[in-house]
Amino acid sequence: MKAVYITEHGGVDALTYGELPEPAVGANDVKVRVRACALNRLDVYTRAGARGTRIRFGGQPHVLGGDVAGDVAETGGEVMHIKAGDRVVVNPRITCNQCRFCLAGEEELCGSAGMLGSTLSGGYAEYVRAPAANVVPIPESLSYEQAASLPTVFLPCWTILIRRARLKAWETLLIPSASSGVGTAGIQVAKNVIGAKVITTTSSQEKAQKARELGADAVIDYTTEDVAERVKQITGGQGVDVVLDHVGADFYPAAIRSLAMGGRYGICGVTSGYRAELQMGLMFLRYHTVFGVFMGRKDDLRQIVELAGRGVIRGVIHETFALEDAAKAHETMEALNFFGKLVLTME
């Protein structure tokens, strides 16, 4: 099969387009004919071997890409609810299904979990193997590109906003970087699913306009404005009830200052750096909760797909690329000049 793979960590030149053997399915697996694979920042880190993503290649090629949608091509002997020909999206977080967390339905806490495209062979290829438990059928109304844009950006937003922080319709959310995949997802979950007020940040007028079109009530230009001051003005001195932080160090000082009494601070990414100072006095006086989230549960993705199928939320796609142009897609992601998802497509 055609695939884009790496045999060592490096720059975009490390991405090789070539032939690899098709994956074999185990009894509980499905083989998916990939039609679309969305990029995530994790792909760039894994390519470079940065942020704890180093791979022991042992001479074996590694295929990047976690967020996959396509058609089921083959199913293992034990697979019951999925059949060949089904249109599906894949949950890239592969859990053990045996530990106490998995058995309790809290599989996001599984300590033996792998990730498609980073610890397991991923979706920059014609075919990918995944456990049948990890695929969700998608409705006709959802394109492959749309479906592939959902898992890695919507799962953490869903976990933070719906299940952990329990953002309410009468509350206010602060979420940074409206143009990033998580930014576009978080704005929509807060606005379209919950009905909350949304304050976001971005770096240009053009991006601010797109953020408003997505549902943001207020947009702060973090390059020219003081984020904490502006949040104070917008909320009449109250601050925000929930922060969905996916950028980390650069955003944290202003965001934690902006958190209202009883506020909840969910972290699901640290693209700008992973160290910050926690003012514990402020934390207990203001009844703050600070918590971390990586992805979500299998049922979260089913709920996300359901609402995407109804048009309540959508993957915001900046640009699509052919599989062989994966290097170009990585360059675009590293240039930071995009709004939404970059997606590889395969005929």
Ligand SMILES: [Zn+2]
């Ligand atoms: Zn487990």
